[in-house]
Amino acid sequence: MSNSPVSYEAAMAAYRLEAERPLTEQHDDKEALLRAYHPDYRADTMTALKVGPNSGEQCHRQLADVLQADARIDEADLAGASVVETDVLVIGGGGAGCAAALVAAVKGAKVLLATKLRLGDSNTVMAEGGIQASIDKEDTPQMHYDDTLKAGHQSADKKLVSQMVMDGPDVIRWMIQQGMQFDTDEFGDLLTRRAGGTSANRVCYYRDYTGLEMMRVLREAVQNSDAEVWEYSPVVELMINESGHCAGAVISNLKDCSYVQIIAKSVIIATGGIGRMHLNGFPTSNHFGATGDGLVLAYRLGAKLRDLDSFQYHPTGLAHPHHLAGTLITEGVRSAGTYLLNGKGERFVDELKPRDVVAAAILKECAEGRGIQTSDGSQGVWLDTPGLELRNPGILQQRFPKLLHLGHKAGIDPHTSPLLIYPTLHYQNGGVVIDEHGETTVPGLYCVGEASGGIHGKNRIMGNALLEIISFGRRAGRHAAERRHSKGHKRVSIDHLSRLRRELTISDMPMEQKSPMLFPDCAKFDTDVDYEGLRRNQDK
Amino acid sequence: MSQLNQVLFHENSRVGADLAAWQATIGGQGLTRALQEPEAIIPLIEAAGLRGLGGSGFPTYKKWQYVAAQPNDQDKYLICNGNEDEPGTFKDRILLQEAPHQVIEGACITALACGINRIVFYINPEQTESLAAMQTAVAQWCDSDWFDKLEQALGKPLEIRVMPSSGHYIGGEETAAIESVEGHFPFPRGKPPFPAVSGVYGKPTLINNMETLSNVSHIVRNGAEWFRALGLGEATGTKIYCLSGDVLYPGAYELPMGTPLSTLIYNYGGGMLLEKELKAVFTGGPSNTILTPKDLDVPLDYENVAARDSSLGTGAMIVISEGTGIVKRVAEYVNFFAHSSCGQCPSCKNGTFYAAQLLTRIDTGKGSRADLHALMNLCNMLPGSGRCHMLDGAMKVLQSSMHHFMDEYEQAVNR
Numbered sequence: 001m002s003n004s005p006v007s008y009e010a011a012m013a014a015y016r017l018e019a020e021r022p023l024t025e026q027h028d029d030k031e032a033l034l035r036a037y038h039p040d041y042r043a044d045t046m047t048a049l050k051v052g053p054n055s056g057e058q059c060h061r062q063l064a065d066v067l068q069a070d071a072r073i074d075e076a077d078l079a080g081a082s083v084v085e086t087d088v089l090v091i092g093g094g095g096a097g098c099a100a101a102l103v104a105a106v107k108g109a110k111v112l113l114a115t116k117l118r119l120g121d122s123n124t125v126m127a128e129g130g131i132q133a134s135i136d137k138e139d140t141p142q143m144h145y146d147d148t149l150k151a152g153h154q155s156a157d158k159k160l161v162s163q164m165v166m167d168g169p170d171v172i173r174w175m176i177q178q179g180m181q182f183d184t185d186e187f188g189d190l191l192t193r194r195a196g197g198t199s200a201n202r203v204c205y206y207r208d209y210t211g212l213e214m215m216r217v218l219r220e221a222v223q224n225s226d227a228e229v230w231e232y233s234p235v236v237e238l239m240i241n242e243s244g245h246c247a248g249a250v251i252s253n254l255k256d257c258s259y260v261q262i263i264a265k266s267v268i269i270a271t272g273g274i275g276r277m278h279l280n281g282f283p284t285s286n287h288f289g290a291t292g293d294g295l296v297l298a299y300r301l302g303a304k305l306r307d308l309d310s311f312q313y314h315p316t317g318l319a320h321p322h323h324l325a326g327t328l329i330t331e332g333v334r335s336a337g338t339y340l341l342n343g344k345g346e347r348f349v350d351e352l353k354p355r356d357v358v359a360a361a362i363l364k365e366c367a368e369g370r371g372i373q374t375s376d377g378s379q380g381v382w383l384d385t386p387g388l389e390l391r392n393p394g395i396l397q398q399r400f401p402k403l404l405h406l407g408h409k410a411g412i413d414p415h416t417s418p419l420l421i422y423p424t425l426h427y428q429n430g431g432v433v434i435d436e437h438g439e440t441t442v443p444g445l446y447c448v449g450e451a452s453g454g455i456h457g458k459n460r461i462m463g464n465a466l467l468e469i470i471s472f473g474r475r476a477g478r479h480a481a482e483r484r485h486s487k488g489h490k491r492v493s494i495d496h497l498s499r500l501r502r503e504l505t506i507s508d509m510p511m512e513q514k515s516p517m518l519f520p521d522c523a524k525f526d527t528d529v530d531y532e533g534l535r536r537n538q539d540k
Numbered sequence: 541m542s543q544l545n546q547v548l549f550h551e552n553s554r555v556g557a558d559l560a561a562w563q564a565t566i567g568g569q570g571l572t573r574a575l576q577e578p579e580a581i582i583p584l585i586e587a588a589g590l591r592g593l594g595g596s597g598f599p600t601y602k603k604w605q606y607v608a609a610q611p612n613d614q615d616k617y618l619i620c621n622g623n624e625d626e627p628g629t630f631k632d633r634i635l636l637q638e639a640p641h642q643v644i645e646g647a648c649i650t651a652l653a654c655g656i657n658r659i660v661f662y663i664n665p666e667q668t669e670s671l672a673a674m675q676t677a678v679a680q681w682c683d684s685d686w687f688d689k690l691e692q693a694l695g696k697p698l699e700i701r702v703m704p705s706s707g708h709y710i711g712g713e714e715t716a717a718i719e720s721v722e723g724h725f726p727f728p729r730g731k732p733p734f735p736a737v738s739g740v741y742g743k744p745t746l747i748n749n750m751e752t753l754s755n756v757s758h759i760v761r762n763g764a765e766w767f768r769a770l771g772l773g774e775a776t777g778t779k780i781y782c783l784s785g786d787v788l789y790p791g792a793y794e795l796p797m798g799t800p801l802s803t804l805i806y807n808y809g810g811g812m813l814l815e816k817e818l819k820a821v822f823t824g825g826p827s828n829t830i831l832t833p834k835d836l837d838v839p840l841d842y843e844n845v846a847a848r849d850s851s852l853g854t855g856a857m858i859v860i861s862e863g864t865g866i867v868k869r870v871a872e873y874v875n876f877f878a879h880s881s882c883g884q885c886p887s888c889k890n891g892t893f894y895a896a897q898l899l900t901r902i903d904t905g906k907g908s909r910a911d912l913h914a915l916m917n918l919c920n921m922l923p924g925s926g927r928c929h930m931l932d933g934a935m936k937v938l939q940s941s942m943h944h945f946m947d948e949y950e951q952a953v954n955r
Contacts, residue, residue, distance in 0.1 A: 079865030079948070080905035080955055261904075490879070491872055501813050502788055511814070 005366070005373040006343040008320060008420065014345065015382070015418060019390050021339055023347045030357055037360040037367065039280045040310055040458075049308075051503040052299050053441070059308035062277050066292060067299050068504065069515035071497045072236045073250060073259065078494070081250070081259040086112040087484035088477070089249055089264035090227075091235045091294065094122025095211070095466065096449030097270035098218035099473030100438075100480070101227040104268075107481035111227035112262060114251050116234040116271075116289050116518065120219040123272050123287045123450065124469065127211025128330030128402060129195065130203035131175075131470075132463035133168030136192050139200035141165040147198040148464060151354045152429075152457020155307070160455045160472075163436055164464070167471035172204055175470065180217045182206050183399075193335050195462035197354035203463040208330045208402045211466060233260075234518050238267065238297050238445070240496045241489035246301055246445035248492060252518075263492050266444050266480035269294040270473065273428040273450040274311075276520035283326025284425040285317055288523070293516035294451035298432045300500050303440040303447070307430025310458040315340075315358040317424025319380030321410055326424045329383060329403060331355070331462040336395060341382040341418065342370040348381075356459045359423040372420060382418035389415050427465065429456050438476030444483065446476040544808065546770065547778050548754050549794040554638040557676040559684060562641035570757030571686060574649040575693055581653035582608060585756070587764035589776035594621060594712075594749025595824055595853045597842035603746060606736035608654040610744035615696070616656040617745040619721060620647050620753055622663040622670065623705045623712035626825045627876060628856035631780040631792050632750040636663065636670035639754065640677035644700075646756035648681075648690055654746055657696040660721055665704035674702045709880035713928050714747045716882070727884050728928035751780055772798035775841035779852075785821075785859035786813040798841040801831065805859060816861035820944065824853010826873050827933020829940040850940075866945040867952055870938055871899035877934035887925040891918060892934050899938075902952045909953050916942065 006014070035041045047061045051068055059067065088104040090097045093115030105111045115121070134144040144165040149156055172190070176182070182204050183191045192201040206213045222229060232254040239261065241247035248263040271294030275286025284290070299305055316329040334340075334351045340358070342348050342365045349361035362381050365371050371379040385403070389396050396404060396414055407414040431453030438446045449469045456464060504511055547553070555561040562568075574581055586601035607616060620643065624632040635643055647659050661678065663671050678700050681687060691698040705711045706726050716726035718739045739745020755777060759767045768776045775798035784790045788810030795804065801821065805811065812818055821831040829850040831838065838844055845852045860869065878892035898915050901907045919939040923932045942949060 075864040075868065076862075079868055079903065080952055082906070083900075083904045491876070493872075498786060498813060502790075505788055505813065 004369050005371045005379055008372055008374045011343050011372040011382070012417065016345065017386050017390060019387065021341070021347050021387070023350060026350065028361075033360045033364065034356060037363040038356055039282065039313060042280070045280055046309055050507045050509060051500070053302055053304045054299070054308065057308065060279055060311070062279050063274065063292065063295070063308055065513060066277070066296055066515040066517055068509055069513040070504065070511045071300070071500065072514045072516070073494070075494060077259055078250065078261060081261050083261045083263060084112070085263045086110045087265050088112070088268065088480045089114065089262050089266070090268045090270060091249065092122070092270035092272060092449070093117075093119040093229070093231070094270060094272055094449060094469070095124035095214055095218055096469035096473040097268070098222045099470050100268045100270060100446075100448055100477035102218070102221055102225055103474045103477030104481040105225045105227040107478060109481035109484045112230065112264070113222065113227050114230045114233040114235060114249070114262070116232070116293070118231050119222065119229050120215045121287060121289060122215065123290060124466070125212045125215045126285060126287060126328055127214075127466050128208045128328065129332040129335070129462045130193070130205030130210045131172070131214070131466035132195065132202045132461070133172045133204060133467060134165065134200070134202055135169050135172060135190060135204070136201050139202055141168065143199050144168065144202060147461060149457065151197045151459050151461040153459060154457065156457030157454035159436060160434070164455060164468055164471045168467055171467055171470045174474070175214065175217065178217045178221050180206070180214055193332065194352070195335055196331055196352045196358065197461050203332075203335070205332065208332055208400045214466060235293065235297060236516065236518070237494055237497070238301050239263070239492050239494055240301060242491045244302070245443040245489070247489045250494065261492075263489065265486055265488075266446060266483040268438070268446040268448060268476050268480055269298055269432065269451050270447075270449045271451050275425050277517070279311060279425055282313065282423070282425040283317060285314055285326055285328035286425065288520065291517040291520060292428070293518060294447065295431065296516040298440055298442070298445060298447060301442050301445060301496055303442045303445060304433045305431060306433050306453040307458060310429040311425060312355055312427035312429055312460055313359040313423035314426035315355055315362055315423055316383055316421040317426070318406065318410065318419060319378055319422035320374045320420040322374070322376050322378065324406070324410055325378065327406060328424060328426065329406070329419065329421060330400070333383065333385065333388070333400060333403060335462070336388060336399065337391065338388040339384040341384050343372045343381070344370060354459055354461060362421075362423055366422070374420065378422065380420040380422040383421045384418050385414040386416055386418060427460055429453070429458055429460055434472070436475070437479035438472045439479065446480050448472040448476045543796055543799070545794045547758050547794065548635060548639065548642065548751065548780060549792075553642045555641070556638060557640050557673045557680070559641060559677070559680040566761065567641055567645065568686070570760035571645050571648055574652050574760050575689060578652045578693060581649060581760060584764055585653075585759060588759045588767040590752065590755055590759060590767070591842065592749060593751040593755075593779065593855070595851075597852065600748065600752055603736060603748070604650065604654050606734070607656065607744045607746045610737065612655045615658055615743045616654060617721070617740040617743055618647060618651055618654070618656045618659045619717050619740070619745060619747045620659065620661045620750055621712060621717060621747055622661065622750045623717065624664055624667070625707070625709040625712060626854060626856060627873065628784050628822065628826060628858040629782050629854045631782050631855065633667045633670045634792055635750050635754055636667070637673045640673045642757065643750050643754045644677055644681055646753035648686065649756050649760055650746070650748065650753060652690065652693060655694065656746060657694050657698050659700045661702045662705050662717055662721065663702065665707045671702065671704060678702050708882070709876070710882045710928070710930060713930070716928070717747060718745060725882070727882050730927055770796055771841070772796045773839060773841070774798070774843065775839070779840065779855050781840065782854070782856040783809045783859065784856070786816065786861035786864065787811065787859050788813055798839040798844070800836070801838050801840055801857070802836040804840065804857065805836075809859070812859070812861050816863060818859065819862045819864060820860045820866065822858040822860070822869070822873070822937065823850055824856055825933055826856070826858060826937055827877070827930070828853050829936060830944055832944055865903070866941050866948050867899065867903045870941045871896065871903045873937055874899055874934055877930060881930065885926040885931070887922055888931040891922045891931060894918065895934070895938060902949065905952065905955050907953045912949055912953050
C-alpha cells in the first residue's frame, strides 16, 4: 500500500467510469474515527474561557480570542450619535432575520432590520440541499426528532428539537404562502429525498438552490412589509438598560461612517455563523459576512453560549481549482447516490452517514496517503458525479444546475470528470442558548438561526438549518413583538463594557484585539478607515 | 489594623437576619447600656459627633434633641429611611440585607433616647431582599425580651414595623416620607412646621438614614472617644463610600470619614479602568457639583468636600474617565430627575423635563446654540423655586458640568 498521495493529473488519468462500486467492508468504529480525525477533537485548538458567563468551559481558541476581546467602541463614541427608537430590532438580513422581521411586523410591532451588508447577503442563499419537514406519508415528526437527536450525538436541547420538528410542515406551508417554489411530481405533490443520517425521505427542495429560492421570497416579502431595512449597518455593540435587559444596539453606518444608537424594546440577533474565522485554517463554504458577530455581542451582554467546541465541516467542499476552494457542493448530490472515491478509485465510507463521520473519513484517507494531491499542495478525494450520471442519465442537468454552473466556473465538466473535494468549514453547531421563544438568558435579547445553539447538538443533519431559521425566526418575531407593550427603558447605556473591561483586566487578558470582527481578515475595512470600494459607490 | 470595614461592615455586624448570631458577638451590649441610662444617650451622640449620613451631614444629636423635647405623653415616630434610589448609591441595601440587627438595635436606642414608640423601617420596594431580611429580623426582635424591656422603659405601647416605600426617588425626602407613611403619595411638604414638631399624623417625627442609625449601637457600646478616633483629621467615625463608574473594583467600602478621594479610587478601587485619565467624579445624589482631577486630594468628609463647593451626599462616587461624554451623563441624570419629579411645583415639573429634553437633543447631535443658551437660562432661573431641594440638585449638577466642561457642550452644538 502506497503511503504518498497520488497527483491530481495521475488520478484523473487513472479514473475509470463504472456504474456500480460496492463498498468494501467497513470496520471503523464511528467514535474512534471521529476522535482520531475530526477537527473538533484536536485538543491543541481548544482553550478554557476565562471571562464571561461560560468561564471555565472549553471553546475553540480562535473563537475564544474574539469572545474575550475588547469592544470596538467607547462611551465617547456615542457623544452626538443620533438616537432612533423602535419596538423590535432585528440584526441580520438572512433567512432567520427576515422571517423574524416579517412576523413581528405582521403582529403590529415597529420593526427595524439592520444588516451588515445587503438584505439577503447570507448563508441562507448557500443552502442547496433543501429543508427538512416530515410531510412524507412514511414519515413522522417523531422520526425527525429521533434522527436529529441521534445525529447530534444526543446532546441537543430536546425541547427545542421537538418544537422545530412539529413546526416543520407548517413552515413549508408558510413558505409556499410567501411564494416559495418547491420541486413537485406530476401531480403537484412535493418531492422529498433522504438526507445523510436520516431514516426517511424528508428533504423538500427546489433544484439545488433551495436556500436561494427561499431568500428570494423572504427578501421580497420584507421589502413589501412595514419593516424598515438598513443596509451596510453592522451592529458593533448591544446596549443594556438599568435592570440588565437588552435595550438596543449601536450601529456603525458604513456609508457615512457614523454611529447610530437604536433603542429597542427587544433585539433579535440573526447574524449567522463563524465560517470566515477559518477555524484550524480550513477553507469555508460560508458567506463573506459570517464572522461570528452575534456570539460576541450576546456574550458580552451576559448571554450564555453552548457547544463552542463543535463545528461542522461539510464533507464536500470543492478542493480544486484553488481559487474556488471551500465552495460547497450540496449534500443532495450524495443523497442522490453519488459515491466518494479515494486516490485508488475505491469507495471508503457510506456516503449517507452523518456529515461529521463522512468528513472524518475523508480526512483519514488524506492523512493515510490515499488522497489526491493538487499542484498547490492541497488534498482531496473524488466526488464521482460521472458515475451518478451513468446510473441516472440526465439527473445532473435536471436536479443540480448549480453544480453544473460551478463546474463551468471551474472548467470541469461533472458529466465526464469527477470533482476533487475536501471538507470545508460549514456550520457552527453551537451558539447562544435560547428558550422555546428564541429568547436568550438576557431578557429582551433573542437569538435565531445559526447564531443560536442547542438545536443541532454537536452535529447537524442536512436540511435542518433552513427549517430552524424559519421555525425559530417566526417564534422569536412573534414573542419579541409582544414586548412592544412593555414599559420603556429608564436608562440605556453600554455599561456592560465596563464589566467586560474589568474582567479582562483582572484576568490579565490582552486588550489589543477588538471584536466583533465584522469583516474577515482578507478584507480589513471597517468603520474607521476609508474603504475604497465604499467611497467609489458613494461617488456614483 | 486595616482601615477597611471596621464597624458597620465588620464581620461581627454582617450576620444576616439572625438575632442569636448578632447577640453572640456584640449585639445587645449597646442597648443594655442605653436601657441603664437613657438620658445619657443624646449627650453621648453629641460628643461622638455623629452626623446624618444620608446626605445632609446635619448633626444627629440636634434632630434628636428637638424630638426628645416634645411632650412625651403622645405618640412619637421614627422613620428609618431606606428609600435609597439615587444613581450610584447602594449602601443601605447591604446594611439591611447583611446586618439588619445592627440597624434595628440602633433604631431602638434612638427611640429610647427620644421617647419614640412608633418605629417604621421605610424601605425601597424594589429591594425585595432588603425587605425580606428586615421583616424576618424585626419579627425576631418583637418576639424577644428586648421588646418588653423597651416598652417598659418607654412607658408607652411600642410598635416596630417594616414598610415598603412607594419606590419613588422623591419618597426619600423627609416630608415626602412622612406623607408616604401616612398612606399618601409622597408629595414633599413645605417647612415649617418641621417634622420634629409635626410629622406623621401631626406627631413629632424623627427621620434618620439607615447608615446613621447603624452607627448608634456601636457608639453607645464603645463610647464617643472611640468613634471620634475612627475618623481622619477633624472628621469622626466611618463612612460607607459607594464607588462606581470607570474603576477596576467598584463597590461599597467602609473607610474612615475623611479618607482622600485618591486613596479611595487608587488604593481600594484598584485605579482607573484601562488606566485611563480621571475626568470627573459625580458625588452623592448625583445632585452635587462635579469634582475634577484637581480635587483628587480632597478628604471625603462633609466640611472638606463642601470647601470645594460640592457635597459628600450619600457617599456615592461615580467616577468618569477620559473617553466618556459628560453631556450624555448629565443628560441621563437630569432625565432621572425629570422622571422623579413629583409634579407639585410647576417649575420643577416643567423645568427638569425641559432641561432633559434640551440635553438629550444636544447629546444626540441635534442641538443648536439656542438650546445651549436656553439651558444656561434654566440654570439661572430655576434654583430655589421648588418646595424641596430636588430641582436645586438637578440644576446644580447641570450648572457645574457646564462650568467645567463647556467645551464639550460647545462641540456638540457646533457639530
